[in-house]
Amino acid sequence: MRDATIARNYAEALIELARRAEDTAGWGKLIQDVANGMEENSGLSRFLESPKIGAAQKNEILFEALGDRVPRHFLRFLQALVNKRRQMLIPGIALEYHDLLDADEGRIHANVTVAREMSDDDRNTIADQLSRVIGKQVVPHMRVNPAILGGVIVKVGDTVMDGSVRRRLATLRGRMLAH
Numbered sequence: 001m002r003d004a005t006i007a008r009n010y011a012e013a014l015i016e017l018a019r020r021a022e023d024t025a026g027w028g029k030l031i032q033d034v035a036n037g038m039e040e041n042s043g044l045s046r047f048l049e050s051p052k053i054g055a056a057q058k059n060e061i062l063f064e065a066l067g068d069r070v071p072r073h074f075l076r077f078l079q080a081l082v083n084k085r086r087q088m089l090i091p092g093i094a095l096e097y098h099d100l101l102d103a104d105e106g107r108i109h110a111n112v113t114v115a116r117e118m119s120d121d122d123r124n125t126i127a128d129q130l131s132r133v134i135g136k137q138v139v140p141h142m143r144v145n146p147a148i149l150g151g152v153i154v155k156v157g158d159t160v161m162d163g164s165v166r167r168r169l170a171t172l173r174g175r176m177l178a179h
Contacts, residue, residue, distance in 0.1 A: 007092035008100075010081065014093065015100050017073050028094075028101055030074055035094035048087045058082045107137045113145050113153040115165070130154065 018027035038045045047053065047061075059079045066075055081087045102108065110130055118126075123142060130138040134156065150165035 003089060003092060004096075006086065007089045008096045010086065010089065010093045011096035011100055014077055014097055015104075017077060021071055021073065023071075024101055024104075027071075027074060028097055030070055031090070031094045031097050034078065035091040038088075038090055045088075048082070048090075055082050055085075058087070102139075105137070107139055108134065108156060109139045109141060110134075111143065111155040112140045113143045113148060113155075113164075115144070115146055115148050115150045117144055118142065126152065130156075 014027065014031060015024060018024040021027065038048065048058065059082050062078055062082065063075065066078070078087075078090075081090065081093075112126060112130075123140060127138050127140045130140065138156070148164035148166045149169070151163045151168070153164050154161040
């Protein structure tokens with residue numbers, strides 16, 4: 001099996017545990033915090049990756065570090081990953097977990113490119129309009145690119161909606177040259 005498929009399977013198990021605990025958002029933050037720790041702290045990553053350190057010792061250290069800070073079932077989930085030698089998949093599991101949670105809650109992410117920085121009201125207006133058009137709650141990820149001159153470019157999955165002034169000018173130019 002590919003790592004992404006394995007990570008998705010573990011994420012499905014984790015989200016089920018989180019549902020039983022009635023705290024899917026909280027557990028999402030926990031798995032993301034562990035994933036961020038692995039990506040930001042090379043010592044933690046090397047510790048978890050090292051074949052010289054046994055699973056029992058890794059699990060003991062995880063218990064000492066997290067035992068009183070996380071739900072017991074979350075800690076057991078992490079320890080099961082260590083026992084199965086899947087602990088290096090934690091960043092992928094976190095990503096898959098959030099994708100599953102977004103799908104469950106009818107939320108999608110959109111990359112939105114604008115020509116200049118926008119106010120919070122403008123961002124909320126764009127999010128509301130996109131949510132109405134797409135039929136799901138849209139979480140916009142804003143990016144500024146002055147080269148588009150004005151308007152907005154929205155990318156949701158593989159779909160691109162280009163309402164930039166630059167594209168409109170290029171279309172107008174093409175029409176003028178065609179005649």
